[in-house]
Amino acid sequence: MHEHLETASDITGLSRVVIEPVSRVEGHGKVTLLLDDERRVRQARLHIVEFRGFERFIQGRPFREVPTLVQRLCGICPVSHLLAASKACDPFVLGNARITPTAEKLRRLLHHGQVLQSNALHFFHLASPDLLFGFDDAVAHRNVIGVLADHKELGLRGIRIRKYGQEVIRHLTGKRVHGTGSAPGGFLKPLSAPERDAMLRDIDQIVDWCVASNALARDNYLANEAEFRGFGESESAFMSLVSRDGAAELYDGVLRVKNAAGEIIVDNHDPARYLDLIREEVKPWSYMKFPYLAPFGHDAGYYRVGPLARINNADFMPTPLAEAARREFVDYGGGKPVQAALAQHWARMIDTLMCAETIRELLDDPELLGSDLMAQPSEPAREGVGVIEAPRGTLIHHYKIADDETISYANLIVSTTHNNRGMNDSVRAVADKYFDGREISEGLLNRIEVAIRAYDPCLSCATHALGQMPLIIEALNPDGSLQSRLLRHDDGRIAQE
Amino acid sequence: MNGNDFTFVLDGENIPFEPGQTIMEAATQAGVYIPHLCYHEEYRPRGSCKLCTVKINGHFGTACTMPVQPGMQVDNDTDELTAMRRRVVQMLFVEGNHYCPFCEKSGNCQLQAVAYHVGMQDSHYPHFYPLRNVDASHPDMLLDRDRCIQCELCVRASRETDGKAVFGLSGRGTRTQLVVNSESGLLGDSDFSITDFAARICPTGALIPKREGYPLPIGARLYDAKDIARVGHRQPSSKAAGEK
C-alpha cells in the first residue's frame, strides 16, 4: 500500500532520519526515514534484528530436548514455542498417531493460558496508555503507572487477568516462565484435582473482566474511529489457523487465508505443507525476512497474522461470549476484513475473551484430570511440522532428524516475521501523514511507536517494563552529518540535542 | 572398643569413625554432607574434582582420600571453604557447556545442586566453549560430552562393576575427553547397556537414558525443595536397581 516508500528511486540528495530504540536486548527495532530537499518522506523502513541463532544452535541436539530448549527463544510467549516444537516433534515418537485426549486438553489449556497472559500484558501494560490518554499524552504519564493512577480498577484487572494466565502456566509446567510440561509424544505432568480447583475458583471473574475489557477496547476504537481508521493504514490479506469447521482456533487446525475483499482464497491448507504457501523474501536492508503467499505473487500475496487475522478469518468463535463480540466486530467491518492497525487491540480482546471462556470449558472437562499422558510410540517419522497460533499470530516450527534422533534441519517462522511487511507499511503510512517536513517531533515519534506497537511485535519483548520504547530519531544530512537528534530515554525523559 | 579412642572433630562436633575410614566416609556415616562429585562409596577415591576439600589440622586436603586419625580437627562448613568450592564449581561449569534450562538432568543434577549449595551466582571465569561431541548413537543412552565433568565414575563403574571397560579419559589438560571403547568410538558400537551400573552413575546430565524426557515436574525434582546438604548423600548403588 505504501510500498512506494520502501525504496526511493534515487537516494542522492536525500537526508536520513533514524529512529532507534536504545536497548540492550536483542530483537530491537530501528526506523529510518529518508527525506528529500523539500523534507518530504521519500523512504521509510523498520529494521528489526531477528534472533535466528537458535536454528543453528539446536543442530545436533537430541529432539527430545528441543521443545524445552526453544521456548528460550522468547520470554513472553515461551509456551507457544514449547507447544509448536512439541507438535513438530510428536511424529518423531508417534508417527501418524495422535497424542492422548488428556494430553491434548492439557496442552490446549496451557496454550490458552499463554495467550491470555500475553494479550493481557500487551493490552493493559503496553497499549492501554496510548488508547486511554491519547498519543500526545506526556510520556512520563502514558504508561501502566499512569493507568493505575487514573483508572485503578481497570489497571488492577489487567494485572489480575495476566496473573491468572501465568497461574495456569505454573500449574501445568511447574513455573510461570520456562517450565517443563509438554514433550514430544504428549504431556509430562498430570493435573491434580486441587490444582484444577484452584484455577476454577477465579475463572468466572476472569471471564467477566474479559467481557468488560473487550467492551472497553471496542468503545475506545469506535469513539475514535475517525482518527483510528486511517492510522497506519495498510490493506492486506490475513492468514491464521482455523478449525476444520471454520472456528477460530489457537492450538491446532488448518491454514486459511482471506483476502482484503473478504474472499477465502486458501482454505483447509495442511499446516505441514506451509512451504507450498509461504515464501520468505530477503531484502538487503533488513535482517528480518519478508514472507509472502507464493501462489499469489509478491503483491497480492501480502498478508498479516495475529488476533486481527484470527477474528477476520473465523466463521465463528468456539465460545458464546466471544462469538457475540466477534459479530459486533464483523458488523463494523461490513462484510470485509477490518484492516485498521489500531483495530488489532479490539480484536486482541475478543481473542482474550475466547481464551478465558475456553479455559473455563476445559476446566469443566473431567478428561483433563486423566492420567494417560503419553501415547504409545509407533513407527516414527523423520520430519515434523508444528503450527500454532501464538499470541502474535501463526508460529511455525519445522524439524528433521537424523538416524540417531538428533536434529539435522530446523526452520522457524515466528509471528512477528509474518507481520514484518505490515509493520513497515504502517510505519510508512504514519511517516507520510504526520511528518511535517520541518522537525522530528515528539508527536511523530509517539505515533510511529503506537503504530509499531499495534502489532505487538516481538520487539515489545525488548521494551521497558513500563511499555516505553526507548527511541532515538536522527535526522542526517545527505552528507551523513548530524542535523538534529531527538532522544527519549526509557524512563520517558526527552532530550533534544 | 572404647568409642572415645575413635573420634575426630568435624566443624566442632565430635564424630565417631571406624579405623581405615576416610573423612568422607566417616562424615557420611554421621550424616554430615561434604560436597563432592567424583566420590562414590563403592569405588576407590580418585580425588580429582577437589570439591571435597576440607581443612585438616589447618591444611587443605581432600576428604574423600584422607583417612581419619583420632583427634583430627577438620573444618568443612566454613565461609573460606565455601568460597573455594565455589571457584571449583565455576571452573567445572566454564570447562564444559552447561545449559541447565533445557538439560533433562536439571533439578536432579549433583553439579547444579552443588552450585546452588555453594552460592554460585555467575560463571566468574570466561567460558571455554569447548567443542565436544554429542554421541546419540546408542539406542537407549545419550552421551552428551558438553556436560561431562570427567569425574570418571562411569569409567570406574563400567570397569569394576560391569566388567566391561566401556569408558576412559583421553587427552591432556583442557583437551581431555571421555572416550568410548569401540572401534568407531561410538557408544552404539560398544557393548554398553542401559542395564549397566555405569548407566546410572553419572552425577550430571552427560550420560542419561533416552526417551525419559523431563520425568519429574519442576517442584518435584530431587533438589527443588531442599538444598543438597539437606537432601544429603544420595548415590545410586550397584546393589539396588533403579535408584537415581
Ligand code: SF4
Ligand atoms: S549437567 Fe547439570 S549442570 Fe550441566 S547443564 Fe545439566 S543440569 Fe546443568
Ligand code: SF4
Ligand atoms: S559421563 Fe558422567 S560419570 Fe562419566 S566421566 Fe562424565 S560426568 Fe563422570
Ligand code: FES
Ligand atoms: S516470539 Fe514470543 S513475543 Fe516474540
Ligand code: FES
Ligand atoms: S569428591 Fe573428593 S576430590 Fe572429588
